[in-house]
Amino acid sequence: MIVCAASNNAGKLKELRRILERMGHEVKSLRELGINLDPEETGTTFAENARIKAEAFCKASGLPTVADDSGLCTDALHGAPGVYSARYAGHHGDDDANNAKLLRELTDVPEEQRGAKFVSAVCFMLPNGRALEVEGECPGRIAFTLQNGDYGFGYDPLFIPDEYGAPDGKRPNTERRSYAQLTPDEKDAISHRGRAMEKLEAELPAFLG
Ligand SMILES: O=c1nc[nH]c2c1ncn2[C@H]1C[C@H](O)[C@@H](COP(=O)(O)OP(=O)(O)OP(=O)(O)O)O1
Numbered sequence: 001m002i003v004c005a006a007s008n009n010a011g012k013l014k015e016l017r018r019i020l021e022r023m024g025h026e027v028k029s030l031r032e033l034g035i036n037l038d039p040e041e042t043g044t045t046f047a048e049n050a051r052i053k054a055e056a057f058c059k060a061s062g063l064p065t066v067a068d069d070s071g072l073c074t075d076a077l078h079g080a081p082g083v084y085s086a087r088y089a090g091h092h093g094d095d096d097a098n099n100a101k102l103l104r105e106l107t108d109v110p111e112e113q114r115g116a117k118f119v120s121a122v123c124f125m126l127p128n129g130r131a132l133e134v135e136g137e138c139p140g141r142i143a144f145t146l147q148n149g150d151y152g153f154g155y156d157p158l159f160i161p162d163e164y165g166a167p168d169g170k171r172p173n174t175e176r177r178s179y180a181q182l183t184p185d186e187k188d189a190i191s192h193r194g195r196a197m198e199k200l201e202a203e204l205p206a207f208l209g
């Protein structure tokens with residue numbers, strides 16, 4: 001089917017597009033649809049915010065719409081930045097400032113207390129208002145310095161997933177590669193978003209009836 005991938009974040013959009021295309025859908029971005037809208041994310045949970053975005057963009061596009069609300073939750077900061085991940089350093093979507101702030105907040109936190117997880121809530125909404133909501137998580141750790149790679153966006157250079165995808169399944173991340181140092185396939189197989197979309201794919205046939 002033709003699906004609106006509803007994100008104003010270029011890095012996230014790229015991931016949603018490739019996963020949805022792998023699922024066999026035709027993807028339209030907000031830009032391709034001429035939709036210039038940034039709904040206020042007033043929810044207190046990832047799921048609430050995903051639904052707010054899915055609803056707004058589904059209305060605007062008239063297409064089945066996929067929205068994702070996601071973020072990084074750290075143990076040492078009791079779940080922060082969480083739903084505030086995009087605006088952690090104050091200015092929405094300033095990845096460099098957000099990464100710098102996270103490193104600063106965790107300056108004296110030792111390795112064994114640097115556990116974290118990435119969370120993605122995905123809401124798939126039909127123009128008739130029915131919605132399918134799923135969530136995915138990826139456990140990992142926060143690095144001590146930026147580990148930039150050939151890929152990634154947002155907090156990717158600071159997140160070390162516990163495992164990553166390999167052709168023969170998943171393998172433990174003993175090399176401590178960051179999300180930014182994984183190929184798209186290696187990331188999608190274990191990422192919060194990849195896992196949420198895996199659930200969506202599994203539940204979609206029954207939902208559509
Ligand atoms: O795989 C990821 N790798 C790195 N960083 C990530 C990832 N997934 C979410 N993130 C970060 C980006 C942003 O700081 C926040 C999401 O905020 P979130 O409101 O869901 O997205 P957004 O405002 O960037 O775009 P939009 O709402 O239009 O989809 O978490």
Ligand SMILES: [Mg+2]
Binds near residue numbers: 041086
């Ligand atoms: Mg947002």
